[in-house]
Amino acid sequence: MSLPRTMKAVVVHGIEDYRLEEVPVPEVDPSEVLVHVKATGVCASDVKTYYGARVWGSTQIEPYIEIPVIAGHEFVGQVVALGDGAADKYGLALGDLAVSEQIVPCWQCRFCQRGQYWMCERHDIYGFKHQRAEGSWAEYMKFPAGAINHKVPSQVRPEHGALVEPLACAIHAVERGEIQLGDVVVIAGMGPLGLCMLQVARLKSPQLLIALDLQEHRLRLARELGADMALNPAEEDVVQRVLQLTDGYGCDVYIEATGAAAGVIQGLQMIRKLGTFVEFSVHGGPVAVDWSIIGDQKELNVHGAHLGPYCYPRAIQYIADGTVSADRIVTHTLPLERFAEAIDLAHSQTESVKVVLIP
Numbered sequence: 001m002s003l004p005r006t007m008k009a010v011v012v013h014g015i016e017d018y019r020l021e022e023v024p025v026p027e028v029d030p031s032e033v034l035v036h037v038k039a040t041g042v043c044a045s046d047v048k049t050y051y052g053a054r055v056w057g058s059t060q061i062e063p064y065i066e067i068p069v070i071a072g073h074e075f076v077g078q079v080v081a082l083g084d085g086a087a088d089k090y091g092l093a094l095g096d097l098a099v100s101e102q103i104v105p106c107w108q109c110r111f112c113q114r115g116q117y118w119m120c121e122r123h124d125i126y127g128f129k130h131q132r133a134e135g136s137w138a139e140y141m142k143f144p145a146g147a148i149n150h151k152v153p154s155q156v157r158p159e160h161g162a163l164v165e166p167l168a169c170a171i172h173a174v175e176r177g178e179i180q181l182g183d184v185v186v187i188a189g190m191g192p193l194g195l196c197m198l199q200v201a202r203l204k205s206p207q208l209l210i211a212l213d214l215q216e217h218r219l220r221l222a223r224e225l226g227a228d229m230a231l232n233p234a235e236e237d238v239v240q241r242v243l244q245l246t247d248g249y250g251c252d253v254y255i256e257a258t259g260a261a262a263g264v265i266q267g268l269q270m271i272r273k274l275g276t277f278v279e280f281s282v283h284g285g286p287v288a289v290d291w292s293i294i295g296d297q298k299e300l301n302v303h304g305a306h307l308g309p310y311c312y313p314r315a316i317q318y319i320a321d322g323t324v325s326a327d328r329i330v331t332h333t334l335p336l337e338r339f340a341e342a343i344d345l346a347h348s349q350t351e352s353v354k355v356v357l358i359p
């Protein structure tokens with residue numbers, strides 16, 4: 001297969017400074033894989049990064065992003081080159097569809113050595129690290145040596161393949177909720193992640209599955225995708241409603257996927273004593289809550305959820321066999337050149353759910 005020398009890519013230069021550029025097509029070294037990107041999603045974190053979120057650092061935290069870097073960490077690509085040993089290592093052949101887990105582990109730190117690679121100390125996530133983990137908003141993309149790559153069945157449509165990453169994150173978050181038989185589960189935030197979590201939580205057969213969101217079109221979708229109830233906190237007192245539904249005790253499991261402070265505060269109010277609160281969102285800044293609720297009042301289990309460790313094979317299976325409906329979540333596909341419009345669409349949320357770019 002003859003490859004071009006250069007390709008189009010969206011390169012991050014700074015806050016609100018993303019440029020479509022002609023850059024070299026990466027070359028593959030041993031154990032590396034080059035894919036032609038077939039589809040790549042716009043994540044809420046891409047939108048936040050564009051507008052200058054925490055990854056750029058603050059007085060309290062070091063910057064995480066290393067620029068210039070090609071954006072994007074949700075993708076599926078077709079294998080076009082394999083470095084020595086990569087075919088055997090990953091079970092990949094030229095022409096296969098493939099994804100790579102969003103974090104490229106270092107395999108050296110204490111977390112990697114204990115199998116907790118998603119907490120890798122170096123933490124190279126595609127789209128954030130210059131040269132070490134360049135992202136997918138490009139025609140071609142390299143999976144570096146050390147990446148965790150998976151084959152995707154050829155029948156999966158590219159725009160659905162771009163949903164593997166968020167679905168893997170959703171599976172991990174739901175597992176962190178440790179849903180038990182008879183549980184009342186509330187998922188707050190019906191963005192792409194929340195809608196994936198909802199469909200995964202449905203597989204656990206909770207007693208009652210409640211979705212919360214401020215957008216009516218997303219609540220409608222939540223009902224169609226398996227929510228028993230879909231409530232709008234802008235229109236009713238959802239804390240009171242959940243308490244009424246549970247004899248005044250509160251929900252057993254609350255999964256926070258709103259990215260808004262109110263989503264945390266209402267969750268701490270509507271969860272029962274000894275309940276499990278899963279925090280998935282990335283918040284724009286500090287969130288102020290009555291911290292005593294966690295210990296003194298309710299003795300909660302507060303479980304963080306980050307990335308989708310060990311969940312990719314299941315995510316691929318769920319998308320390939322239709323267990324999770326990707327079709328309803330991917331609402332917009334745009335060519336890569338229109339990335340600015342895609343960021344706007346994902347940002348406004350009023351009509352879009354998942355926006356996907358096609359390089």
Ligand SMILES: [Zn+2]
Pocket residue numbers: 043044045073074166
């Ligand atoms: Zn993401």
Ligand SMILES: [Zn+2]
Pocket residue numbers: 105106107108109110111112113117119120121122123
């Ligand atoms: Zn590591």
